[in-house]
Amino acid sequence: MSTTDTTTDPDADGPPRELLKATNVKKHFPLAEGLFDRLFGESQVVRAVDGVDLTVRAGETVGIVGESGSGKSTLGRTVSRLYEPTDGSITFDGEHIETHSGRELRSIRRRVQYVFQDPMSSLNPRKTVGESVARPLTVHDIADGEAKWDRVADLFEEVGLGRSQLDAYPHELSGGQRQRVGLCRALVTEPDLVVFDEPVSALDVTLQAQILNLIDRLQREFELSYLLISHDLNVVRQVCDRVAVMYAGEIVERGTVADIFENPKHPYTRALLEAIPQVEGGQRSGRQSLGGEPPSATTPPSGCRFHPRCPEFIDGSCSGRTPTLQSVEGDTGHEAACHWLDRSEAERAAHTPPSRAEREVIQESSGD
Numbered sequence: 001m002s003t004t005d006t007t008t009d010p011d012a013d014g015p016p017r018e019l020l021k022a023t024n025v026k027k028h029f030p031l032a033e034g035l036f037d038r039l040f041g042e043s044q045v046v047r048a049v050d051g052v053d054l055t056v057r058a059g060e061t062v063g064i065v066g067e068s069g070s071g072k073s074t075l076g077r078t079v080s081r082l083y084e085p086t087d088g089s090i091t092f093d094g095e096h097i098e099t100h101s102g103r104e105l106r107s108i109r110r111r112v113q114y115v116f117q118d119p120m121s122s123l124n125p126r127k128t129v130g131e132s133v134a135r136p137l138t139v140h141d142i143a144d145g146e147a148k149w150d151r152v153a154d155l156f157e158e159v160g161l162g163r164s165q166l167d168a169y170p171h172e173l174s175g176g177q178r179q180r181v182g183l184c185r186a187l188v189t190e191p192d193l194v195v196f197d198e199p200v201s202a203l204d205v206t207l208q209a210q211i212l213n214l215i216d217r218l219q220r221e222f223e224l225s226y227l228l229i230s231h232d233l234n235v236v237r238q239v240c241d242r243v244a245v246m247y248a249g250e251i252v253e254r255g256t257v258a259d260i261f262e263n264p265k266h267p268y269t270r271a272l273l274e275a276i277p278q279v280e281g282g283q284r285s286g287r288q289s290l291g292g293e294p295p296s297a298t299t300p301p302s303g304c305r306f307h308p309r310c311p312e313f314i315d316g317s318c319s320g321r322t323p324t325l326q327s328v329e330g331d332t333g334h335e336a337a338c339h340w341l342d343r344s345e346a347e348r349a350a351h352t353p354p355s356r357a358e359r360e361v362i363q364e365s366s367g368d
């Protein structure tokens with residue numbers, strides 16, 4: 001889904017404009033308090049997103065990858081303002097939206113749409129899919145009566161559904177058809193940005209390809225920008241221009257698809273790539289899991305949050321290939337991704353490196 005076309009950008013000589021820009025965004029969830037917390041006044045939080053910078057430019061597709069629980073969905077929901085951020089700044093088309101509420105927030109919701117993994121969760125089972133797709137047109141006061149239904153019917157045809165399916169109920173449609181309805185519902189308000197949360201993970205490989213091709217065509221046709229959340233690196237490689245790799249609420253590496261897939265710098269990115277299942281004859285081989293467990297989102301490790309599982313972290317330091325963080329913004333940039341190396345000796349000593357036995361398990365599972 002590459003786009004080098006800058007003709008829609010007012011500053012056609014420069015890079016496409018920044019549509020969405022998140023800076024140091026955090027989303028922490030309070031943990032249910034137990035008796036101890038109530039008595040001693042200590043409350044813990046889940047640091048689902050913990051200081052993330054992210055930019056999506058007009059016309060591009062940015063992917064967010066990472067294991068389950070790394071914070072991808074929470075990040076997507078926070079930057080699209082389904083969630084209120086705990087901290088940080090979010091601008092959309094130059095306007096600060098991090099504290100928007102009421103009418104201002106509704107206006108942003110019209111321009112930023114979220115497509116859920118399971119379209120059933122966003123479709124009312126008691127309403128026809130046509131009614132569900134038409135609803136945002138009423139909510140946002142965009143169209144009514146015949147004009148509303150014409151618009152919905154046109155969109156159904158655009159995504160390969162028949163007009164006859166307007167009257168179907170969600171349970172009467174296949175998974176692929178429901179995902180197409182989900183796309184219609186997202187596109188009906190003519191958004192600028194669509195956030196896809198695992199858009200094809202519930203579909204088989206053939207259907208995945210059809211939906212991804214459709215998403216690609218719609219992007220060009222409607223001049224859309226996409227943020228695509230997926231644990232599936234095959235999907236991300238296929239459709240994204242740039243990729244951010246998330247681990248334990250942070251982005252550990254980012255770059256173009258070529259940077260990430262051909263020259264990954266961070267050991268976590270390398271481990272993720274080694275765990276990609278291969279597709280042969282339309283069938284996927286089983287996914288290998290990374291060694292070790294993701295850390296607690298309540299008390300994440302200090303320094304590089306990956307270091308307790310990192311095959312390159314041995315005896316308090318990285319074993320050679322020092323990773324660098326690649327900047328999305330194109331300054332080839334160079335903050336050390338392994339923040340652990342920036343820590344003082346005392347801080348490192350306070351943290352127990354993985355035992356020899358743990359290292360062997362990690363190395364075995366990463367194929368080193």
Ligand SMILES: Nc1ncnc2c1ncn2[C@@H]1O[C@H](COP(=O)(O)OP(=O)(O)OP(=O)(O)O)[C@@H](O)[C@H]1O
Nearest residue numbers: 029046048067068069070071072073074075231297
């Ligand atoms: N509403 C919530 N309340 C408390 N904790 C939450 C909430 N939503 C998410 N979390 C926690 O935040 C962390 C990140 O979750 P999130 O769903 O964003 O990760 P993810 O990478 O999208 O994972 P998955 O692919 O499994 O959806 C997890 O530890 C999760 O349990």
